[in-house]
Amino acid sequence: xxxFNRLATLSRAVSSGVTSAATQHRHHQLAQPAALFGTFxxxxxxxxxxxxxxxxxxxxxxxxxxxxxxxxxxxQDAKPQAKEQPRSQKFSDVVLYQYEACPFCNKVKAxxxxxxxxxxxxxxxxxxxxxxxxSDYKKVPILKVDGEQMVDSSDIMDKLFQxxxxxxxxxxxxxxxxxxxxxxNHLVHVLSPNIYRTTSEALExxxxxTTQGNFSFTxxxxxxxxxxAAMYFVSKKLKKRHNITDERASLYEAAEIWVxxxxxxxxxxxxxxxxxxxxxxxxxxxxxxxxxxxxMVEHTRIGxxxxxxxxxxxxxxxxx
Numbered sequence: 001x002x003x004f005n006r007l008a009t010l011s012r013a014v015s016s017g018v019t020s021a022a023t024q025h026r027h028h029q030l031a032q033p034a035a036l037f038g039t040f041x042x043x044x045x046x047x048x049x050x051x052x053x054x055x056x057x058x059x060x061x062x063x064x065x066x067x068x069x070x071x072x073x074x075x076q077d078a079k080p081q082a083k084e085q086p087r088s089q090k091f092s093d094v095v096l097y098q099y100e101a102c103p104f105c106n107k108v109k110a111x112x113x114x115x116x117x118x119x120x121x122x123x124x125x126x127x128x129x130x131x132x133x134x135s136d137y138k139k140v141p142i143l144k145v146d147g148e149q150m151v152d153s154s155d156i157m158d159k160l161f162q163x164x165x166x167x168x169x170x171x172x173x174x175x176x177x178x179x180x181x182x183x184x185n186h187l188v189h190v191l192s193p194n195i196y197r198t199t200s201e202a203l204e205x206x207x208x209x210t211t212q213g214n215f216s217f218t219x220x221x222x223x224x225x226x227x228x229a230a231m232y233f234v235s236k237k238l239k240k241r242h243n244i245t246d247e248r249a250s251l252y253e254a255a256e257i258w259v260x261x262x263x264x265x266x267x268x269x270x271x272x273x274x275x276x277x278x279x280x281x282x283x284x285x286x287x288x289x290x291x292x293x294x295x296m297v298e299h300t301r302i303g304x305x306x307x308x309x310x311x312x313x314x315x316x317x318x319x320x
Contacts, residue, residue, distance in 0.1 A: 107282035
């Protein structure tokens with residue numbers, strides 16, 4: 001009964017937000033967003049939420065998994081490795097078009113940060129997407145490197161890696177490739193059912209999304225409540241689609257599988273992170289300070305590795 005009442009409250013808030021948007025002549029814009037939020041079983045905002053789901057796309061919905069963070073360390077007793085990567089001189093103008101809450105965008109940022117590649121960030125409005133109207137590609141991340149457009153997080157990492165390691169561009173091991181594929185094909189799919197597991201967790205997630213994202217005031221109001229309510233329901237569909245019976249158990253299992261893969265090493269790459277380390281860290285960094293991330297650290301062995309990665313990766317983002 002308590003859950004039902006909370007969902008009813010969310011639905012009423014959504015309806016109120018949509019009405020307010022229409023009053024401010026914004027409904028024609030707010031009705032366009034779409035691949036994030038999912039559907040309502042019975043709500044006046046069903047059409048609105050479905051359009052949101054169909055617009056924002058997998059990089060925002062399939063894994064609106066997190067929220068990148070400058071955050072406290074996970075395990076105080078870990079001994080972080082010194083930052084070894086020199087600042088890259090191979091790139092002069094790097095711009096990342098992103099959603100702050102996108103795990104795939106955070107993969108790219110982890111790579112840029114670790115390799116000390118200075119970059120600027122353009123936060124894309126997930127409703128209008130006006131910041132990327134110049135591109136035929138309408139998803140994020142998009143990375144512009146000295147005027148060249150790069151898309152797809154894994155492809156971006158591969159291309160940048162090849163440019164940095166011109167003499168050893170094909171040095172990725174089979175193990176490294178295996179675990180990078182595991183991140184894209186398994187780990188990211190575990191995250192959404194966890195961060196939207198309950199109505200309170202869904203609201204926590206969307207409070208951060210709307211605070212950190214590029215939204216107008218009206219869009220923030222509607223997206224927060226419509227998104228939280230809709231993704232609560234969508235997460236149940238995702239849970240079924242990916243054969244997840246217990247959200248937290250699947251998250252803990254994934255964390256333990258990764259720690260087992262390290263096999264006692266500081267990183268999968270040995271003495272320093274490789275691309276698989278950066279991919280795992282990138283998609284987990286956003287959720288670290290949500291309830292799901294806090295629970296993961298408390299109930300698994302991943303904390304020491306994460307702390308080492310946090311120290312090694314750092315940040316090379318250019319603040320504007």
